[in-house]
Amino acid sequence: MNNVLISLTARQLLGRRRTLVIGLLLALPILIAVIYRFSDEAGSGEATGEFALGLVSVMIFTLLLPLVALVFGTASLGAEIDDGTAVFLLTKPIERWRIIAIKIGVASVAAALFVVPTTMATIWIIHESPTADGLMLGLGLGALVASVLYCAAFVALSAVTSRALIFGLIYVFVWETFATRIFDSLRWVSIREYAYGWSDAIISINDKGVFYDPHLGVTTAIVGTMVVLATACAGGTRALTRFEIGERA
Amino acid sequence: MAVNDISFELEPGITGLLGPNGAGKSTLLHMMAGLLEPSSGEVLVNGESSWKNAAMYGHIGLVPEREVTYPFLSAWEYALASARLHELPQPEVAAQTAIDMVELGDAVHRKMSGYSKGMRQRAKIAAALVHDPNILILDEPFNGIDPRQRLQMNTMLKELGDSGRTIVFSSHILEDVEDLAEDVLVLIGGRLGAAGNFRQIRRLITSRPHAFTIRSSNNRALAAALVDQPHIALISFDSDVMEVQTTDFGAFTETIAPLIQSTGVVLQELQPADDSLESVFAYLVDR
Numbered sequence: 319m320n321n322v323l324i325s326l327t328a329r330q331l332l333g334r335r336r337t338l339v340i341g342l343l344l345a346l347p348i349l350i351a352v353i354y355r356f357s358d359e360a361g362s363g364e365a366t367g368e369f370a371l372g373l374v375s376v377m378i379f380t381l382l383l384p385l386v387a388l389v390f391g392t393a394s395l396g397a398e399i400d401d402g403t404a405v406f407l408l409t410k411p412i413e414r415w416r417i418i419a420i421k422i423g424v425a426s427v428a429a430a431l432f433v434v435p436t437t438m439a440t441i442w443i444i445h446e447s448p449t450a451d452g453l454m455l456g457l458g459l460g461a462l463v464a465s466v467l468y469c470a471a472f473v474a475l476s477a478v479t480s481r482a483l484i485f486g487l488i489y490v491f492v493w494e495t496f497a498t499r500i501f502d503s504l505r506w507v508s509i510r511e512y513a514y515g516w517s518d519a520i521i522s523i524n525d526k527g528v529f530y531d532p533h534l535g536v537t538t539a540i541v542g543t544m545v546v547l548a549t550a551c552a553g554g555t556r557a558l559t560r561f562e563i564g565e566r567a
Numbered sequence: 568m569a570v571n572d573i574s575f576e577l578e579p580g581i582t583g584l585l586g587p588n589g590a591g592k593s594t595l596l597h598m599m600a601g602l603l604e605p606s607s608g609e610v611l612v613n614g615e616s617s618w619k620n621a622a623m624y625g626h627i628g629l630v631p632e633r634e635v636t637y638p639f640l641s642a643w644e645y646a647l648a649s650a651r652l653h654e655l656p657q658p659e660v661a662a663q664t665a666i667d668m669v670e671l672g673d674a675v676h677r678k679m680s681g682y683s684k685g686m687r688q689r690a691k692i693a694a695a696l697v698h699d700p701n702i703l704i705l706d707e708p709f710n711g712i713d714p715r716q717r718l719q720m721n722t723m724l725k726e727l728g729d730s731g732r733t734i735v736f737s738s739h740i741l742e743d744v745e746d747l748a749e750d751v752l753v754l755i756g757g758r759l760g761a762a763g764n765f766r767q768i769r770r771l772i773t774s775r776p777h778a779f780t781i782r783s784s785n786n787r788a789l790a791a792a793l794v795d796q797p798h799i800a801l802i803s804f805d806s807d808v809m810e811v812q813t814t815d816f817g818a819f820t821e822t823i824a825p826l827i828q829s830t831g832v833v834l835q836e837l838q839p840a841d842d843s844l845e846s847v848f849a850y851l852v853d854r
């Protein structure tokens with residue numbers, strides 16, 4: 319049963335056009351990294367590390383990673399609800415938690431498969447010693463955590479509302495990008511901050527620049543991660559259990 | 568469409584849910600299939616509530632009206648996926664049995680994105696039958712299928728009904744229900760207009776008062792001749808048009824031509840005032 323659910327979700331999710339667009343978007347930071355590598359500023363010092371952190375923070379963690387997760391997270395379940403194929407799954411004797419867990423799992427793996435290698439490749443290209451100061455590993459781990467958490471949140475959101483894409487965009491670009499920078503206390507409710515918390519436990523560079531600016535410790539990040547995952551699974555399962563076809567499909 | 572004050576029990580065999588578009592047929596079927604929560608009352612399937620009861624799907628099959636097929640799967644893969652999601656012990660055998668019932672021929676291994684509506688409908692039925700459910704719910708199964716496919720589906724559903732399954736299907740076309748269902752539920756405006764044996768309901772429909780509008784060179788003279796006929800219930804005038812209501816459709820159509828001839832008026836127009844299916848259903852509800 320699980321294999322069928324995984325296979326149907328993955329085939330639905332990884333359409334040719336969707337993967338092509340995402341692949342092209344994720345080529346941008348790699349292209350910038352290549353340009354930097356061939357510039358005069360390239361090297362292995364703190365300045366290069368600072369540039370790598372800045373590029374990954376702005377282009378991947380702030381922009382591309384949430385977008386990729388939003389696409390996969392909302393398509394994993396929301397698209398099936400919108401086009402009616404979800405009825406095929408919902409009229410089978412399958413526990414609703416299992417459907418949510420698999421949708422989150424597949425979307426997370428898909429997003430991570432795109433984002434984590436891009437993040438690590440960007441560091442690897444920019445920095446002559448990419449493993450120094452835990453840069454590549456730290457940011458790779460952060461990208462993995464962020465992929466899973468964003469996808470979990472967006473899958474659950476798409477079980478709750480047909481406007482998951484809009485609410486997701488508002489969360490990412492209004493809440494995380496602006497609100498958390500204006501009000502420091504809001505960083506406690508930010509997936510990006512949880513991801514930074516995981517990264518920062520590994521990264522040991524002294525001068526982190528202005529863009530990579532983690533505020534939460536690893537313990538808080540772990541607790542936040544657990545809370546997001548538990549809330550997404552419970553909320554998504556509850557919404558799917560009470561799913562009414564007339565409203566959405 | 569909301570449905571109100573509806574109470575009925577379904578027995579094994581085929582039941583047709585008849586009503587015009589927007590009557591609440593899909594709402595009712597979705598409630599039976601556990602995809603809508605009744606705001607009051609309850610829907611029991613095999614004695615258990617259908618709402619929030621995923622285990623129920625082990626015993627029922629649903630064929631929704633909307634396209635719900637994965638375009639990248641073939642009918643065979645679709646039926647097999649359904650069998651595996653039901654965790655059947657021999658999913659390949661179950662899928663093959665269901666596929667054989669819907670007669671998709673060589674197309675069974677082609678991707679469903681290239682299927683006609685009728686073929687997709689049959690693939691959906693195969694997926695719904697794969698676990699051999701004792702209850703089958705079909706929402707407008709005859710929409711968009713050609714006469715040959717309709718005949719095939721009729722035969723298949725009759726066989727399923729004869730084998731002791733409870734089958735309920737919706738349609739807004741009287742003839743679809745007439746061909747197939749022994750029992751009928753007539754739904755209009757979210758309410759149950761009539762329920763029971765199809766022949767009884769058909770008789771009610773046939774014997775309902777019929778209205779005609781007539782335009783002639785002398786409406787008054789024609790009305791004077793018509794009023795003596797025992798089957799004429801009502802005659803009314805509206806400027807140059809006369810509306811005649813008859814309690815006997817057959818007698819009216821047999822007598823109207825000789826009457827017109829005998830009175831010497833010139834007939835300009837004679838047509839049914841309202842013979843739409845909606846008016847037929849409305850009559851059943853108001854009766």
